[in-house]
Amino acid sequence: MDFIFIVSSIILTLTFPVHCGKILVFPHEGSHWVNMNILIQELHSRGHQITVIRALDSWYISETSPHYVSMTVPVLLGGDDEFYSSFVSRQLQIRRQRQSAWTRFRLDMELKDKFSEMHRNICEMVIYIIEKDPELMEQIKQADFDLMLTDPANGGGVVLAHYLNLPLIFNVRWTVHGEAHFAIAPSPLSYIPFPLSQLTDNMTFLQRTYNVLFYTIRLFLYKRIVGPHYSALCDRYFGPDLHYFELFQAADIWLMRVDFVFEFPRPTMPNAIYIGGFQCKPAKELPRDLEDFVQSSGEHGVIMMSLGTLVGQLPLDIADEIAAAFAQLPQKVIWRYTGARPSTLGNNTLLVNWLPQNDLLGHAKTQVFVSHGGTNGIFEAIYHGVPIVGLPLVFDQDDNLSKMRHRGVAKVVDISNIDRHIFKDALQEVLTESSYRKNMQKLSSLHRDTPVNPLESALFWIEFVMRHRGAAHLRTDSYKMPCNQMFML
Numbered sequence: 001m002d003f004i005f006i007v008s009s010i011i012l013t014l015t016f017p018v019h020c021g022k023i024l025v026f027p028h029e030g031s032h033w034v035n036m037n038i039l040i041q042e043l044h045s046r047g048h049q050i051t052v053i054r055a056l057d058s059w060y061i062s063e064t065s066p067h068y069v070s071m072t073v074p075v076l077l078g079g080d081d082e083f084y085s086s087f088v089s090r091q092l093q094i095r096r097q098r099q100s101a102w103t104r105f106r107l108d109m110e111l112k113d114k115f116s117e118m119h120r121n122i123c124e125m126v127i128y129i130i131e132k133d134p135e136l137m138e139q140i141k142q143a144d145f146d147l148m149l150t151d152p153a154n155g156g157g158v159v160l161a162h163y164l165n166l167p168l169i170f171n172v173r174w175t176v177h178g179e180a181h182f183a184i185a186p187s188p189l190s191y192i193p194f195p196l197s198q199l200t201d202n203m204t205f206l207q208r209t210y211n212v213l214f215y216t217i218r219l220f221l222y223k224r225i226v227g228p229h230y231s232a233l234c235d236r237y238f239g240p241d242l243h244y245f246e247l248f249q250a251a252d253i254w255l256m257r258v259d260f261v262f263e264f265p266r267p268t269m270p271n272a273i274y275i276g277g278f279q280c281k282p283a284k285e286l287p288r289d290l291e292d293f294v295q296s297s298g299e300h301g302v303i304m305m306s307l308g309t310l311v312g313q314l315p316l317d318i319a320d321e322i323a324a325a326f327a328q329l330p331q332k333v334i335w336r337y338t339g340a341r342p343s344t345l346g347n348n349t350l351l352v353n354w355l356p357q358n359d360l361l362g363h364a365k366t367q368v369f370v371s372h373g374g375t376n377g378i379f380e381a382i383y384h385g386v387p388i389v390g391l392p393l394v395f396d397q398d399d400n401l402s403k404m405r406h407r408g409v410a411k412v413v414d415i416s417n418i419d420r421h422i423f424k425d426a427l428q429e430v431l432t433e434s435s436y437r438k439n440m441q442k443l444s445s446l447h448r449d450t451p452v453n454p455l456e457s458a459l460f461w462i463e464f465v466m467r468h469r470g471a472a473h474l475r476t477d478s479y480k481m482p483c484n485q486m487f488m489l
Contacts, residue, residue: 021146026157271474278454280383283362305370313339373397385444
């Protein structure tokens, strides 16, 4: 299959002339940058010139890179990994102690306020670029960029692209109004579950009712958080007749970071290009010390555990229970963990500050992936055919793992109620019940069986937009229609 990917890449390269263009990137912070940076590196390797706009206090996006030139805007976004790590810890504490609904609501409102502050500061970044730094604005104009590549989880790149009259490409799963499909494609709530609802595409009457209510409430909250900031920004530069979300819907290409081994079947549009798992690749050799540890597992194999970049440590008692469960298993365990060493840690468990996740998942001896349910890790597990024990914490992780559970490839455990017996039982179920691995290998086969791999598809469409200065022929203008015309009332 990898040979097919290589041949496809060569064919695409020979068939379509590559226009080495100039790309302006307005990224989103956090784990979103991990995906964007992969695209940037590949575009740079094909000769494109990349310029990345970043905030002064950016905590993921480096000011210097061999793959791009950065423009640092002296505006503080106000969010960093410490805030989100603290939020995760407090959310976990509330769940564990079964605190009142009022306490949970206050924490949710704090997060809402933090998101609102972030979007307000992103709007300040755009204002600074356009109005407060004439030299920077002139530099951007003189660069004569071919397109804007942005993540619509924030709207800074969307507004700036419209102001500069640049073709617009999204690297997307979420917009400021929630899941991306709901912005551009028909999305009947009768069989399309709204993300975070943990529903499937086969709903009862009560579940459909819940889905409608959940969608209505979430959309109201999304609009309350971002609406005032982006409405004011659009009024400032484009007048009051243009709704800010129309700028999102007018994007030329939507590079969707999902595919239909993960997402439920649904209507889509011709400018939605599915690149789920584009960051996945064949495993490379492990460092010698790690390879020696993996090989020492013998016939039992290895369990890998990582809860993402925001959760390097857990409450001591939870870490002790997890370590105690691992210690009772014959498998070797590699656990990315930066907290205090659990007192119950067994000789079979190796704690590391960092691990080559993709390479470990692709190792023949890896049996189970213990994951928080981030989409990057889920797609790497799908790509390599490794079943999951899920410990969801916040945001979309519950919903992501719910999809995997529905497909029979994951066992999900509530980390707030976890003890060594519950966790050991979950691990043993996935290790010994062959259906988990068979189902995941089936998903892996489906995911890999494509005429062009997702990364090459993403690169083709980015270069397509460069060659043709947009892709308006793939985009419907139905978003401009009033509701009574849209639904023929």
